Amino acid sequence: xxxxxxxxxxxxxxxxxxxxxxxxxxxxxxxxxxxxxxxxxxxxxxxxxxxxxxxxxxxxxxxxxxxxxxxxxxxxxxxxxxxxxxxxxxxxxxxxxxxxxxxxxxxxxxxxxxxxxxxxxxxxxxxxxxxxxxxxxxxxxxxxxxxxxxxxxxxxxxxxxxxxxxxxxxxxxxxxxxxxxxxxxxxxxxxxxxxxxxxxxxxxxxxxx
Numbered sequence: 322x323x324x325x326x327x328x329x330x331x332x333x334x335x336x337x338x339x340x341x342x343x344x345x346x347x348x349x350x351x352x353x354x355x356x357x358x359x360x361x362x363x364x365x366x367x368x369x370x371x372x373x374x375x376x377x378x379x380x381x382x383x384x385x386x387x388x389x390x391x392x393x394x395x396x397x398x399x400x401x402x403x404x405x406x407x408x409x410x411x412x413x414x415x416x417x418x419x420x421x422x423x424x425x426x427x428x429x430x431x432x433x434x435x436x437x438x439x440x441x442x443x444x445x446x447x448x449x450x451x452x453x454x455x456x457x458x459x460x461x462x463x464x465x466x467x468x469x470x471x472x473x474x475x476x477x478x479x480x481x482x483x484x485x486x487x488x489x490x491x492x493x494x495x496x497x498x499x500x501x502x503x504x505x506x507x508x509x510x511x512x513x514x515x516x517x518x519x520x521x522x523x524x525x526x527x528x529x530x
Contacts, residue, residue: 325516327351356428431457439508440501448497455490459483 329345346354431453440446462483470476501507502524510520511528519528 445497445500448493452490452493459487
């Protein structure tokens with residue numbers, strides 16, 4: 322049995338991407354179809370969106386992030402209208418295709434992504450979650466600097482700040498692994514010659530299925 326991960330890069334407003342998703346799933350017949358999508362966006366794509374007011378957005382703690390998503394969604398809708406395709410059609414194609422053949426679906430979140438690292442030390446896990454959260458903030462700063470500012474004197478420091486933040490996030494991710502290594506409990510999952518995924522915790526132990 323071989324375990325492979327096939328990444329399909331898509332454009333949310335490209336007809337070509339929708340077709341490619343269909344072709345790859347039909348050809349590869351995967352065990353799992355994973356779409357890089359938070360739970361809120363997944364529900365929105367499925368049409369399960371409730372009504373909310375501007376007051377709720379502002380009091381929600383992240384109005385800038387929500388407004389940024391609105392702005393990006395507006396731009397994608399405009400481009401999609403010109404190209405004759407609904408934004409997010411590539412992701413919906415993957416979701417529907419997964420439902421078609423009854424495949425398990427995975428919604429990736431920060432907590433689930435960190436959980437996959439199988440940290441045994443809570444401090445290591447905390448550092449990994451912090452690193453992931455900082456990386457999300459990097460994306461927010463990049464959107465602000467690259468798409469919402471026009472004056473170089475304003476956007477250059479913002480984008481540079483994003484790079485500095487990403488460097489610190491990388492440090493935390495490194496420290497998380499080092500904590501596990503110090504206790505000789507870092508989970509490693511190498512492949513065997515047959516492609517089977519093996520597992521080991523201790524550095525000197527032999528990987529096993």
